[in-house]
Amino acid sequence: MKNVQLLDCTLRDGAYLVDKKFGNNVILGIINGLVKAKIDCIEIGFLQDSEYGEGKTVYRNNADAKRFIPKNKNGCIFTVLTDFGKFSMENLEQCDSESIDAIRECFKKDERYSAIEDCKKIKEKGYKLFVQPVDILGYSDEELIQLIKLVNEIEPYSFSIVDTFGSMYQEDLHRVFEIINHNLNPKCKIGFHSHNNMQLSNALSQEFVRMSMGIREVVIDGTISGMGRGAGNTPIELMAQYLNTRWHYDYDMDTILDLIDNYMDNIKSKCNWGYTTPYFIAGCYGTHVSNIQYLTKKNSITSKDIRNILDNIGDASRKKYNPNLLEDQYLKCLSQKVDNNFNLMDLKELLQNQDILIIAPGHSLIDEIEKVQSYISEVKPTIISVGFIPKNIKSDFVYVNNFKRYNNLINQVNYEKIKKIIASNIKNIKEEENEYIINFSDILKPNGEFGDNSTIMLLRLLDLLYVKSIALAGFDGYDYTPNNFASEDLELANVYDSPEEINGKITKMFIDYLINRQNNININFLTRSHFENITDNLQNEKLEKTLR
DSSP states (O other): OOSEEEEEOHHHHGGGGGTTBOOHHHHHHHHHHHHHTTOSEEEEEEEOSSSOOTTBSEESSHHHHHTTSOSOOTTOEEEEEEETTSSOGGGOOOOOSSSOOEEEEEEOGGGHHHHHHHHHHHHHTTOEEEEEESOGGGSOHHHHHHHHHHHHHHOOSEEEEEOTTSOOOHHHHHHHHHHHHHHSOTTSEEEEEOBOTTSOHHHHHHHHHHHHTTTOOEEEEEBGGGOOSTTOBOBHHHHHHHHHHHHOOOOOHHHHHHHIIIIIHHHHTTOOOSOOHHHHHHHHHTOOHHHHHHHHTOTTOOHHHHHHHHHHHOHHHHTSOOHHHHHHHHHHHTOOOOOHHHHHHHHHHHHTTOEEEEEOOBTHHHHTHHHHHHHHHHHOOEEEEESSOOSSSOOSEEEEOOHHHHHHHTTSTTTTTSEEEEETTTOSSOOSTTEEEEOHHHHOOOBTBTTTOHHHHHHHHHHHHTOSEEEEESOOOOOSSSOOBSSGGGOOSOOOSOHHHHHHHHHHHHHHHHHHOSOOOOEEEOSOOTTTTHHHHHHHHHHHHHHO
8 A cells, every 4th residue: 555645636726727627638638647647546626516517627416527537547536626615415426436436525714614514425425535624724733633533533535734825834744744643543644735835835745755654644636737826736747756766656757748748838828827926925924826816917016015915904814815905905005195286287288288109018019110100200299108118219208107117117228318207106206307206096097907007097197188199009908929019028927817808907997098088189099909999989889879
């Protein structure tokens, strides 16, 4: 009997990144590969009452899951996970040898007593039971011992240490393991499910093997290429190689590498996971990954701002996802005020009744430069670039409210010479004669995760200055090509939504600006844009409503 079993949960934990829809061919390919690689346990997805559908790793019942399970299981244990409250246990069929063998019951601390009742029903139906308490570090020693006593009465197959927020250090793992090992029924395995926020997931999993060897049989979770929300999980290939090399196991590494080549590169082209500084902060504060994803979409705050926001909302709130609370804290973080009247009066004197050309950083600026230069030659507009200084166009002003753009700007040769319009989230003290500091909160209209889009905020500012006309170049929107920007150094990381989702959010903001602006001036798109038809469509929609 192996002391260590590997459990692959790619099709479950990785499912969050693809809306749980891998596609039937990918599901079957991954399962067959894991079976061939001799992975001990394969978690094929979720057992839920809803969200199921073609190509999804969500199953309504035992029979629904059966279509993906090979007749020859090659000794593998097939599992599904159920989040407490998302599956009605009265719909659970009796376990047979042809479909799922085990169920992992996942629950939060405040659900533990009710979840234990579900665990009993799973055992009664003949399934191997894995008990998966969320956020093991959120339990006091006393609470953990009380939970183990309840679990011992059920005699599950495994009881897991779940590092939900990727916050564990080795000392934490040793302490929790000792408590569980001392109090848990010796026949029950101890599982370990880690997240890579601290870049420790693989190291902790290896330590878990060493500390348990000869003491307790254990189950270690992993995913192919570490696929999982946020910072991801322990890579199954690293643990398989470690066990083969150091403990003489016989996982088929060539087959695992084939799985990576055949499936993971394509999946990675559509979604992101892995260690980043924001996810490190998530690990430090033990916060829900969605909180980090929400805040990192804010271009106007820094990593230390994210840390301060998480610190302010408190421990209990950090473990839940509350976008309204995050938005409130975000606005408070950026609420530093300046004497706006003086700056606005100066800008108004310079820009009122002027033709304005906004140069956004989209790649169309390169492709259609002749059209832009022709317009400049003919109209002679005042040119305001957004977050960068163009190489082939001489800007009169540069506008910036994005920290990453600002840090890039200040190192450029021409930065000192150009007039600068700077939002107060960047700085709130005027240090140069050619700087104009504008209250960030005055031109920010909270609008979800992309409410601080720089071009939209500049449009709102110009609305206060009564300019004559506005032309837009380089306001492209996003697509799947690698060249969304006018130069490589303008590419920004940490964009988690698809191009369609980002464009949709910017569209809503642009429509909101058009509807609520004070001055109904003409806006002319000089270069191609995902948003160029919005003004016409909006005007037609208004006309139709008038005619009705």
